Amino acid sequence: MIIGTRGSALALAQTVTIEGLLSELGVSTTRKIITTSGDTFTDRPLHEVAGVGAFVRELDDRMLEGEIDISVHSMKDLPTVRPEELSISAVLKRDSPYDVLLTTDGTRMDDLPEGAVLGTTSMRRRAQILRYRPDLHVHDLRGNINTRIRKLEEGLYDGILLAEAGLQRMGWEMDVERLDPQFFCPSANQGTIAVVTPAGTEAEEVTSNLDHQRTRIETEIERIVITDVEGGCTAPIGSFAQFINDDEISVCCEVLALDGSEHVRIDEVIPADRYQDYARILGRELVQMGGKELVERAVCQLASSLSDEV
Numbered sequence: 001m002i003i004g005t006r007g008s009a010l011a012l013a014q015t016v017t018i019e020g021l022l023s024e025l026g027v028s029t030t031r032k033i034i035t036t037s038g039d040t041f042t043d044r045p046l047h048e049v050a051g052v053g054a055f056v057r058e059l060d061d062r063m064l065e066g067e068i069d070i071s072v073h074s075m076k077d078l079p080t081v082r083p084e085e086l087s088i089s090a091v092l093k094r095d096s097p098y099d100v101l102l103t104t105d106g107t108r109m110d111d112l113p114e115g116a117v118l119g120t121t122s123m124r125r126r127a128q129i130l131r132y133r134p135d136l137h138v139h140d141l142r143g144n145i146n147t148r149i150r151k152l153e154e155g156l157y158d159g160i161l162l163a164e165a166g167l168q169r170m171g172w173e174m175d176v177e178r179l180d181p182q183f184f185c186p187s188a189n190q191g192t193i194a195v196v197t198p199a200g201t202e203a204e205e206v207t208s209n210l211d212h213q214r215t216r217i218e219t220e221i222e223r224i225v226i227t228d229v230e231g232g233c234t235a236p237i238g239s240f241a242q243f244i245n246d247d248e249i250s251v252c253c254e255v256l257a258l259d260g261s262e263h264v265r266i267d268e269v270i271p272a273d274r275y276q277d278y279a280r281i282l283g284r285e286l287v288q289m290g291g292k293e294l295v296e297r298a299v300c301q302l303a304s305s306l307s308d309e310v
C-alpha cells in the first residue's frame, strides 16, 4: 500500500510510526512525499495561504485520484468537513494535547518581562496570549518545527508557543512550560495522529486496527462542538475533551476575539454514553453565547488586513 505524507520532519516522524504499526500487522507499505500549499507558502500566516486544509487538500486530492492508499495527518490539521469518499479510518492514542511555551532560558509565562515578544502564527494562541498577558507582543512565526526553534535560538523572539506533541514525536526533550487549558485551550484534536483512506477499501479495513477508541471519542467531541461555530473558517477556537473516568468526559471549548479582548467559553463534564448528543448541545450553546459573531468578526478583520496589504 502507498502511504502519502507531507515532507516535513514532523509529518515524516508520524508516518514512520504508522509504517511500523502496519508492518507489525504484516502490511508492507511504500511512501510518497506530497507537498501541500501549507508547506509551500511558509512566509505568511496560514489564513493567507489556504486557511482550513492548507496541509491536507493535496493529499486528499491524490487519494481521490487513486495515487495513494493511505495518508497520515496531524488530526488537528484535518478540516471538520471532509470528503465523503474519504474515511478517518484510525485515530491513534493521543500524545500530549497541550500547548507549551519554549524560551531560550526557561523563563515561564508569568515571569516574562513586560512587553516580551512571543512567536506564533496560530490565531488561537495569539488571542489566548493577549487575553492572558495583554502587555506581551505576538509576532508571526511560520515554518516547520525545526525552523521555528531555530528562529527562537536566533533571538527573534523571547519565546514561542507550540504543541508539546510535536516535540515528543521529534524525540526532543526540552525545558518547556506546559500551558494550562484553563487559559490556553488547545486546538481541536491537537496531539493526535489520524489515518485517512478511501472509504470502503482494504486500506480502510486494515488501518482501522490502529484505532484507539477513547481518543476517537475525545476527538469526535472536539470536532462536533466547533462545527456550528467555525463554519469552515480559521478562527481563534479551542476545543478539548478528555475522559475523566469510564463514564465521564470533561469538555472545554472557547472562541476568542483576535486580540483576546473578548471570549465565550464552556467548561462541562458530559456522560460518555451519550457523548454525541451532549457535544451537539455544547456546540449550539457556543453559538448562542455569541461564538459565531466572534468568528465572523475575526474573518472580517483578517479579510480587511489582507486587502490592506494588496
Ligand SMILES: NCc1[nH]cc(CCC(=O)O)c1CC(=O)O
Residues within 6 Å of the ligand: 055, 074, 075, 076, 077, 161, 162, 163, 165, 166, 189, 190, 191, 192, 193
Ligand atoms: N500545522 C501545525 C501543526 N499541526 C500539528 C502540530 C503538532 C502535532 C499535533 O498537534 O498533532 C502542529 C504544530 C504545532 O501546533 O505546534
